Amino acid sequence: MYYKLKDDFRLRGWELLPTGVVRRLSGNVDFLPPDIYRALQKACSSIPADSALFSAEEKKMLAELCEAELLEKSETPAPLSDAQKYRAYPNRFLYSVHWAITGNCNCRCRHCYMSAPTRTEALVRAQAQEAPLLRPPSGKVNEPTLSDCLDVVRQMEAAGVRTVSLTGGEALLRRDFFAIVDALIDADILIVTVMSNGLLVNEKTLDEFERRGLRPEFNMSFDGVGCHDWLRGVPGAEQAVLRAFSLCRERGFPTGAEYCLHKGNLSALRESVKLLGELGCQTLKVNRLNVEGEALGIADYAITRDEEFQTYLDYIPQFYEDGAPLSLMLSGFFHCDGTDGFGIPFVKNEEGEDCGDYCLCGHARNYMYITAEGAMVPCIPMGSAEGGRRHFPNIRETLLADALHDSYYMSFIDTRLRDYFAHNPGCAVCEYRNRCAGGCRGRVASVDGSEVDLLARDEDACAFFRQGWYDRVTKMMEKILPDIR
Amino acid sequence: MAKANVGKFYEKLAQDAALAEKLNALDKDFAEKNEGSADDAAMREKAVEAIVIPLAKEVGLPFTLEELKEYEQDRLKEMNLSEDELDQVAGGGRRPSRPPGDGINACAYLGVGFGRTRKNGKVAFCLILGGSDGPIAG
Numbered sequence: 001m002y003y004k005l006k007d008d009f010r011l012r013g014w015e016l017l018p019t020g021v022v023r024r025l026s027g028n029v030d031f032l033p034p035d036i037y038r039a040l041q042k043a044c045s046s047i048p049a050d051s052a053l054f055s056a057e058e059k060k061m062l063a064e065l066c067e068a069e070l071l072e073k074s075e076t077p078a079p080l081s082d083a084q085k086y087r088a089y090p091n092r093f094l095y096s097v098h099w100a101i102t103g104n105c106n107c108r109c110r111h112c113y114m115s116a117p118t119r120t121e122a123l124v125r126a127q128a129q130e131a132p133l134l135r136p137p138s139g140k141v142n143e144p145t146l147s148d149c150l151d152v153v154r155q156m157e158a159a160g161v162r163t164v165s166l167t168g169g170e171a172l173l174r175r176d177f178f179a180i181v182d183a184l185i186d187a188d189i190l191i192v193t194v195m196s197n198g199l200l201v202n203e204k205t206l207d208e209f210e211r212r213g214l215r216p217e218f219n220m221s222f223d224g225v226g227c228h229d230w231l232r233g234v235p236g237a238e239q240a241v242l243r244a245f246s247l248c249r250e251r252g253f254p255t256g257a258e259y260c261l262h263k264g265n266l267s268a269l270r271e272s273v274k275l276l277g278e279l280g281c282q283t284l285k286v287n288r289l290n291v292e293g294e295a296l297g298i299a300d301y302a303i304t305r306d307e308e309f310q311t312y313l314d315y316i317p318q319f320y321e322d323g324a325p326l327s328l329m330l331s332g333f334f335h336c337d338g339t340d341g342f343g344i345p346f347v348k349n350e351e352g353e354d355c356g357d358y359c360l361c362g363h364a365r366n367y368m369y370i371t372a373e374g375a376m377v378p379c380i381p382m383g384s385a386e387g388g389r390r391h392f393p394n395i396r397e398t399l400l401a402d403a404l405h406d407s408y409y410m411s412f413i414d415t416r417l418r419d420y421f422a423h424n425p426g427c428a429v430c431e432y433r434n435r436c437a438g439g440c441r442g443r444v445a446s447v448d449g450s451e452v453d454l455l456a457r458d459e460d461a462c463a464f465f466r467q468g469w470y471d472r473v474t475k476m477m478e479k480i481l482p483d484i485r
Numbered sequence: 486m487a488k489a490n491v492g493k494f495y496e497k498l499a500q501d502a503a504l505a506e507k508l509n510a511l512d513k514d515f516a517e518k519n520e521g522s523a524d525d526a527a528m529r530e531k532a533v534e535a536i537v538i539p540l541a542k543e544v545g546l547p548f549t550l551e552e553l554k555e556y557e558q559d560r561l562k563e564m565n566l567s568e569d570e571l572d573q574v575a576g577g578g579r580r581p582s583r584p585p586g587d588g589i590n591a592c593a594y595l596g597v598g599f600g601r602t603r604k605n606g607k608v609a610f611c612l613i614l615g616g617s618d619g620p621i622a623g
Contacts, residue, residue, distance in 0.1 A: 002505065016567035017574070031571055034564035038557070045499040048509035050516065052532030056525075077498075077505035093574050359573045366574055414573065 001050065003043035003062060003071045004078035010188075011041070011086040014093040014160055015405060021070065024083075025190050027163045029095070036061045040070075041086065046077035083188075089160035091404035092414075095366040096192070097161050098380060099152065101180060102143040102169040103372035107197050108233030111260060113293035113384035113446075114169065114372070142372060143169070146176045148396070150183050152370065155400040157187035165219075167195035167380075169372060178208050185212060193256075195219045197232065198241030206251045217282075218248050219256040224265030224272050231260065242279065249280030256283035262301040266311055270318050277325025285329040286312075290446055292384060305460055309333060309469050313476065320480050332440065332461060334473060342477055346464045348437040355434045356418035361441050364413045370395055376403050378413050381442030382454075391454065412454070423455045432465035490546040491556035497544060504544065511536045 005011070012020040012029075019037035021030045032040065039058035043065075047053050054062070065071040103114055144152070156164065164184060171177065171194060184191055191214055198220040209215065220241050223231040228238035248255045257276050261269070269286070276284055288308040291299045303311070312330040319328060319336065327337045332346035349355045359365045364378035374395040377383040382392070391412070393403050403409045420438045421428035427438060439458020447459070464470055498505050515532050533550055541548055548556075 002509070016565070016570040018564050019566050031566065034561050034566050037564060038560055041560075042495065045495045046502070046505040047495070047498060048505065048512050051508060051512050051537075052515075052529045053537060055529065077502040079499045079502075093570070095574065357569065357572070362573070 001048065002046055002074045002077050003049055003066075004074040005040075005044050005080060005084055006070060006072055007081075007084075009070060010084050011044070011080070012160055013086065013088045015089070015091055017093050018088065020093075022162060022188075025185065025188055027096075027190055027192060029162055036065070040065060043071060044080050044084075046079050049073065087160075089158070089401065091159050091401040092410055093366075094159060094161055094368055094400075094404055096163040096165065096368075097156055098165045098167055098195075098367060098369040100167050100169060100370065100372040100383070101149055101171050101177075102174055104143050104173055105168060105170040105197070106173055106199055106234070107170065107237060109197075109294065110231055110233055110298045111262075111289055111293070111295035113290070113295070143174070144372060144374065146179060148374075149176075149180050152374075152395055152400075153180070153183040153187050153189070155395060156189055158399075159401040159404055161189055161400075163190045163192045165193035165195060166191060170197055170200065172196055172200035172205060178212075181209075181212065181214070185214070190214075191216045193217045193219050196244075197221055197237065198244035199234075199237065201244035201247065203247070203251075206247065206253060209253070210251070215253055217254040217256055218244065219258065219283075220244060221260070222257045222272065222276060222281075222284075223260050224268035225275055227265035227268050230264060231262070242275075245276065245279035245281055255279075255281045257281050257285070259284060259286040260289055261286055261303060261308060261311065262289040262298070263303055264301055266303070266307075269311065269315055270322070273319065273328065274322050274325055277322075281326055283327040283329070287331050290381075290384075292446060305463055309464070313469075313472060316473070316476065317480060332464065333469070342481065344470070344473065346439070346461050346470070347435045349434045351432070351434050353434055355437065356416060356421075358417050358437070359413070360415045360417055360420050360438060361413070364441060368400075376400065376409060378409075379442040381440075381446040384446055415455070420455060424457050427457055430466075432470075435470075436461050436465050487548040488552040488556050488559075490541065490548045491553050494541045494544070494546045494548070497546065504540075508536065508540060511540065 008024045008026075010022050010024060012022050014020065017031055019032045019034055021032065021040075022028065035057070039054070039061045042053065042058070043049075043062050049059075049062070062071060066073065105112070105114075166180075174180070181191060194216050196218055198218070201218055201220070221232070222228060222238075222241055222245075226238075228241065229235055232238075245255055245257075259265075259269070259272065265272075273284060288305075289295055289298075289302045291302050295302070308331065312333045316330075316334055319325075324336055324338060327335075329335045329345065333344065335343040335345050337343075349358065361378070367379070369377050369380045369383045371377065371383040371389070374397075375383055375389045375392055376395050376398070377389055377392045383389055392409055393407070395403075398407075417434075417437055421433065424438065427433055427436070430436070436458075438455075439461025441454055441458075443458050443460055444456050445452050445454060498508065512532070515536055519528065519531070530550060533553065537553070538548070538550065
């Protein structure tokens with residue numbers, strides 16, 4: 001009798017995390033204690049299960065791995081396939097990448113931070129051979145070539161990235177979109193999300209995904225019943241995205257949505273959440289309009305932080321009255337994943353925790369955003385702001401694996417809370433220091449412009465705690481969900 | 486130098502099914518001829534001396550019992566799993582609970598605490614729950 005590593009699993013290791021087991025084309029990654037991992041490696045060497053080369057402890061561990069359905073017994077020696085063999089990546093672990101595969105878009109959103117060009121403009125320019133990379137009029141972003149994209153895929157594969165979310169511009173606009181999808185599949189990188197405006201989420205698109213055995217979430221912007229077209233700048237966009245939500249539900253593709261809150265759609269929030277719930281949308285994130293890029297032209301539609309928070313406070317009881325129709329995230333103010341509890345994303349830790357060693361942002365530590373221009377930044381807001389972008393490397397000049405090894409990028413995403421407190425003495429003595437933990441780096445980057453101090457405090461998070469919003473929402477929730485502490 | 490032969494012997498076992506089957510047969514034969522628990526440390530060493538070491542020598546990869554032990558210790562030392570790194574990639578400031586003494590599950594299982602939420606049996610993906618609470622543009 002021998003052990004066999006089940007076909008879907010592969011042995012992988014990263015700098016500081018050398019004992020990984022990943023499941024093929026999935027987001028599953030396990031890191032095993034070294035003694036268990038060593039037993040697993042030996043078991044994968046066709047050593048007979050009853051061999052004296054295994055200690056009693058190792059045999060027990062291997063029995064556990066069989067129970068965990070990582071290993072199975074085999075009557076014949078079962079060596080690892082080439083794909084399963086141990087592979088050591090030269091860099092620190094990065095779980096996932098949000099990747100903007102184009103800066104082009106078929107919407108003309110009034111708040112677009114990219115100032116994305118229309119596809120028509122881009123094609124005209126390409127036909128005129130003015131710009132080989134379809135550089136838009138603003139010159140801010142462009143569409144990488146297929147060759148560029150395949151190189152990014154190779155770099156992600158070489159760094160051991162496990163999952164990817166595709167975004168743009170409008171990712172589905174690319175005629176070679178499924179060539180990129182196929183390259184990702186070949187590289188064993190799972191596409192978990194396609195962020196889209198929904199205009200091209202149609203039967204053909206879903207057929208192509210289904211044919212490849214993929215069922216990513218379509219995360220689509222929806223900016224309010226009766227308000228969507230205005231913000232998107234395209235007549236019929238609302239009808240099209242609602243049709244896309246319905247289609248995804250019919251076809252069994254999960255959906256999520258983003259809602260950009262501004263003066264014109266505040267009153268549509270409740271109706272919109274209900275409608276999205278009815279359409280099978282599973283998650284909704286709401287954030288207020290951020291005045292940058294194209295949004296500078298509609299700055300008078302922006303709402304203040306207080307207006308945003310008050311809107312949430314007013315809306316939350318209605319959300320429960322409507323039966324909590326989906327998983328809802330209201331900025332950092334509130335999160336609900338059903339009727340049996342709630343969370344406050346602004347609250348990062350318990351106040352009594354010893355948090356000094358915690359990463360400043362757990363999200364940034366595990367996810368990278370690669371812009372259409374190739375900038376590797378810790379999150380989408382940092383990619384949208386020059387103040388965030390200029391600090392970080394470009395994948396066309398710096399290998400992804402290098403960026404994840406002894407670099408400024410790595411140092412930044414591995415910044416610890418104690419470093420933040422040393423940088424912000426006022427936060428260090430604040431009564432909410434651990435709960436707030438400095439707030440969100442992306443918000444700091446997107447609000448403070450090109451001269452941004454990326455370690456500055458997040459004023460939204462600060463106001464949430466120090467101006468009483470935390471107390472207000474928790475007291476209100478005690479009334480709404482009295483059984484929840 | 487013979488210590489390196491241990492690794493080469495493992496590699497050869499993985500590549501040579503006949504050798505693995507021969508080792509299996511020798512193991513069975515030893516178990517039948519010797520009484521006592523195979524999990525007993527002394528019996529195990531006796532089996533290694535009687536089976537593994539001669540077999541390794543036979544295939545041109547000789548090593549001693551001590552070298553075998555040293556090789557295994559070296560492999561464990563090489564696996565420098567950083568608890569701190571594990572803590573950070575398992576959710577940053579949001580640490581998933583790690584039940585003590587829960588066997589292999591005591592290690593971080595990524596994919597839980599990685600921004601995935603489940604509703605109605607389907608997995609939805611959220612950028613924020615992994616630790617960030619930032620605005621998502623677009």
